[in-house]
Amino acid sequence: EDKVVQSPLSLVVHEGDTVTLNCSYEVTNFRSLLWYKQEKKAPTFLFMLTSSGIEKKSGRLSSILDKKELFSILNITATQTGDSAIYLCAVCNNFNKFYFGSGTKLNVKP
Amino acid sequence: DAGITQSPRHKVTETGTPVTLRCHQTENHRYMYWYRQDPGHGLRLIHYSYGVKDTDKGEVSDGYSVSRSKTEDFLLTLESATSSQTSVYFCAISGSNPATFSGNTIYFGEGSWLTVV
Numbered sequence: 001e002d003k004v005v006q007s008p009l010s011l012v013v014h015e016g017d018t019v020t021l022n023c024s025y026e027v028t029n030f031r032s033l034l035w036y037k038q039e040k041k042a043p044t045f046l047f048m049l050t051s052s053g054i055e056k057k058s059g060r061l062s063s064i065l066d067k068k069e070l071f072s073i074l075n076i077t078a079t080q081t082g083d084s085a086i087y088l089c090a091v092c093n094n095f096n097k098f099y100f101g102s103g104t105k106l107n108v109k110p
Numbered sequence: 111d112a113g114i115t116q117s118p119r120h121k122v123t124e125t126g127t128p129v130t131l132r133c134h135q136t137e138n139h140r141y142m143y144w145y146r147q148d149p150g151h152g153l154r155l156i157h158y159s160y161g162v163k164d165t166d167k168g169e170v171s172d173g174y175s176v177s178r179s180k181t182e183d184f185l186l187t188l189e190s191a192t193s194s195q196t197s198v199y200f201c202a203i204s205g206s207n208p209a210t211f212s213g214n215t216i217y218f219g220e221g222s223w224l225t226v227v
Contacts, residue, residue, distance in 0.1 A: 006152075009150075031214075032214075034215065034216070041220055041221060042200060042218035042219060042220050042221055043153075043200075043218050045215055045216075045217070048215055088152060088153065090153075090216065092214060092216070095160075096141045096158075096160065096204050096214055097155070097158065097168075098143070098155070098202075098204070098216050099155070100145075100152045100153040100154070100155075101152055102150060102151055102152035103152045
């Protein structure tokens with residue numbers, strides 16, 4: 001059974017802290033791994049990773065994929081209250097089916 | 111924003127009644143999806159479509175049916191709504207990501223909040 005597991009389920013930090021969110025997967029015919037941020041409404045796209053070891057960066061956010069160990073991490077440095085959200089990890093297979101984890105709820109306190 | 115419109119956005123219905131949610135896209139993407147989102151479960155795939163009249167079941171398809179008669183429209187029907195189907199339903203489409211030129215990215219509509227009483 002294909003599955004994506006995220007940890008931790010929730011996290012409370014203070015502004016300025018660095019956080020690491022984890023995503024492990026067991027998906028046959030792996031194509032890509034994606035990270036999304038969800039605030040009040042629909043998830044919005046952050047990163048897509050297809051190759052191991054290549055770090056993707058966007059400002060204070062970065063992500064890396066390990067295809068051998070079947071996991072990815074999302075790092076957020078110098079967190080701000082605006083980073084409070086649910087972060088979702090998804091894996092796409094070669095048939096364009098997307099499997100999502102249950103998400104990590106991040107709460108950044110002032 | 112990806113051109114995805116869901117309707118209705120909010121609905122309250124009674125147990126046992128049929129309900130249809132509509133998803134309309136203007137992106138001409140081949141793949142369309144229906145997910146439901148519940149606390150603690152993330153996004154779970156109900157059904158997806160890989161072309162007109164081509165659909166497949168997801169992990170939580172019981173009690174739901176879909177139809178896709180045109181590229182732009184994907185309908186989700188709850189044949190006889192139950193309280194366990196109270197949820198937020200997201201339609202999504204998948205197409206190439208111009209920023210990466212590789213693989214596909216999935217984009218979401220704004221969601222439909224369904225309450226079954």
